[in-house]
Amino acid sequence: MDEQKKIEHQIELATRAAALVRDETTGQRFRSFAEDLRRKLRRMMRRGQVRARAYDLWEQAGRPAGRELDFWLEAERQLEDEREDRKSPDVSSKR
Numbered sequence: 001m002d003e004q005k006k007i008e009h010q011i012e013l014a015t016r017a018a019a020l021v022r023d024e025t026t027g028q029r030f031r032s033f034a035e036d037l038r039r040k041l042r043r044m045m046r047r048g049q050v051r052a053r054a055y056d057l058w059e060q061a062g063r064p065a066g067r068e069l070d071f072w073l074e075a076e077r078q079l080e081d082e083r084e085d086r087k088s089p090d091v092s093s094k095r
Contacts (some may be wrong), residue, residue: 004044011037050075 008038011034018030054076060070 004041007037010034011045017058035084046079049079053079 014030014034014037017033018027021027021030050072054068054071057074058067058071061067
């Protein structure tokens with residue numbers, strides 16, 4: 001089982017357990033654990049997106065040596081900008 005599937009399974013189990021336990025403290029611990037796993041999963045997926053974008057940028061630039069960090073940081077910036085664009089309301093649709 002790959003890491004992503006494993007984490008998704010753990011989230012499912014923790015969520016089910018939280019719904020089944022009667023003790024509120026234990027239920028909250030399960031919910032908190034599930035949320036921690038969701039954050040970990042998002043970081044893993046984001047890292048993969050950054051890796052793929054950085055590789056594309058590196059290839060487009062002619063595969064220069066020694067500039068891995070530059071492409072990684074640019075990929076992070078681009079993806080963050082895209083994420084912010086999706087979060088902000090579209091100004092043109094309000095007119």
